[in-house]
Amino acid sequence: MDPALYKAATLGEVASLRKLVDPEDPSALSSTTPQLNTALHLAALHGHAAFAGEVLVRNEELLVARNDDGDTPLHLAAKAGKLEAAELLVGRALAWPQDRKSPLIMTNKAGNTALHEAVRNRRSAVAEALLDADPSHGHDLNERMESPLHMAAREGLVHVVRKIFDFTWVEAEYVPSVAVSGTALHQAVLGGHTKIVEIMLEKHAWLLDLTDSDGNNALHYAAQKNKSQLVELLLNKQAQLAYKPNGERQTPLHVAAHYGSTAAIKALLRCCPDVAEMVDSCGRNAFHISVASGKTNALRCLLRHVRPAELLNRVDNDGDTPLHLAAKMSRVQSALLLLNDHALVEVKLHAGEMDAYEMYLWKQLKQQELKRCREQQLPPLAPYSSRKTSNDKYFECIVETYILVATLIATVTFAATASIVVVFCFIWAWLDPVRFKVDQLLWGHRLTVIACLAMLVSLMTAVYITVDPESRWPAYVVIVIGMSTPAVVFLMLGKEVIFVPM
Known part of the structure; x- marks a missing residue:
């Protein structure tokens, strides 16, 4: 590209453009930078609407020109959030011949339309302008099977989400994405955007029934992110969500225990205290999960809020109580928390290898067992074996x-x-x-x-x-x-x- 033209495009100097490009022979405008950006790309990127309009008067075909990334000038205006330039290009796009692909739906190499790019870069004003021009593209999917609605929900763009929801919708367009985490509702929950969740559920409460590819509902996501306000909002809409397991038979309480989400645990147990009785595909309840994941804060929270305490003695499919898991996995802090709970009386020692941490746990377990035997007049456990093991x-x-x-x-x-x-x-x-x-x-x-x-x-x-x-x-x-x-x-x-x- 001619350096003078490059400078004029980046600075928006319309007078220089008129001197450099003959209206009768606009071929100079076809030149590009090494990244294949035309003068219109540069003007759109820098937000020079007057310069862009002058270029289009001379060569309207540049409206659909692509650079090395597959971006049209409208893509670059959307990325940069240049509203005036974007509105100019949108107006020209609406007048584009019907038999040719509109710049509004043209995609770059990532499969993104200009609307995708505006939302992805949090350019709300440009996104709204694009939706005003053609609101039907709020559900268009890119190569990652992600729609502008998914992105807007995740980024917390309230006005963009409301504008998409105000348009006529098709139920099939809300199905979970295979490449991102679930539906747009899941994305809003992941981002912690309470207002967007309220807008979605006010319009379409049935979105609560949708799950991601692993069977997780929106409450699973709120539990993972420890969003107690969202947990309460979702439970108020549909309390049964707390009892719906995912593909691994894990309830939202299991997920909260795994991630150490104590605020979510409290909110779940306040609304649905009996959900603590549910077990996953391995027969483990929330106590097992908190021990296995090493989340002592979650275990402490469960010990304070779960009743009946007999749940501590439940065994999983392998016959292990939470305390057995703590001993086998060398979760010293978790084991000590469990040993301090006086309701825990069913204790046994699994044979096999034990490292130094497990030996320390064994001493604590033995002391607890001896105390239990004195109180209940039971025979004590056999002393540990000093035979050599595989390590x-x-x-x-x-x-x-x-x-x-x-x-x-x-x-x-x-x-x-x-x-x-x-x-x-x-x-x-x-x-x-x-x-x-x-x-x-x-x-x-x-x-x-x-x-x-x-x-x-x-x-x-x-x-x-x-x-x-x-x-x-x-x-x-x-x-x-x-x-x-x-x-x-x-x-x-x-x-x-x-x-x-x-």
Whole structure:
């Protein structure tokens, strides 16, 4: 493109356009930039309506010209939110010959019309102008099977949604999208736009019955996003939504428990307290789900608001109560919350592998069981087995590594005390591996860390004593490096540095 024409188009200089382009020979307007933008594309992008009108007087075919992205000038005006330029182009589009494809419905490479682009970029004024020109395209689908209504609902464009809903509608146009999350109502709930949800349900309450491809209704989405106000709104419209499961037989309460949505849990239980009794396809209730997902805040909320408390003792399809799941999955905080609930009395231990965290849980479980047995005069559980399990090979590697490290530290440095204690602790590790994992392994690990820190101190001290009389700065460099080493390790591993890597 001629640089002078490019400058005129971007600045909207109509006088320059008249000098550069002969009305009798408008071929200069056919030139493009490397992105295939014409002068009309540039004028639309920058909002120069007068310049755009002058270009169309000379070459009306540029109205349907496409750039490298498949965008027409109207697409660019819609993206940029240039209302005056968009209105000019819309007016020309309405006068476009009937036998030719209208610029209003032309799509770019993403399958988006100008209306899609206006809504996607939150250009409400341009979107309304496009809908005023032709309101029938609010349900047109792009390549992602997403309509302008889907986008407007998600973006919270209230006036755009109302304008689309005011137009004659066809029920089939509200079916769930296969590429985005459900219907336009689902999108509005996801965005937390209460006003849009109210508009939709006021017009078409039957939208509540529609689900996404996984069977989730709008209440599932509100529960996921922890939108208590929307949960209450939807339940007031149709309380039965709380009992409708998705494809995995999960109710909205299951979803809220999985995502830790405590406000949604409270709202659901206030309206439908018995929904806590429902189970999913695995036979799990909301307590199971909160434990499995590690959401202790959701579990705490359920413990406070769910009655009867006997729901805590329900088993899933594998015979596990929520406490069993907590022990099997090393959910220490969840297990302790459950153990503090006095109604939980049916406890058993599943045989199999148990790591250090599970050993800690076992101790807590055993104490709880002993207390129960004293109160009810029942025989206690059998003591845990100290037989070797399938992860003994890894356990052996850990013990050997600690012994080697501790021995080397004790040999080459002055950090012998902690290291020698570690060595003697680990020598007797094999007498009872399970008890060792619970009672001694953590201490051995922490004493090894202390020995390593002592080794650093002895190294810095030795270097300082040896080097400082001759040259101070090398000694200071070594001290700085030594002091920064623990900080770097803690920065890399965080709090994990004080726990055993089991």
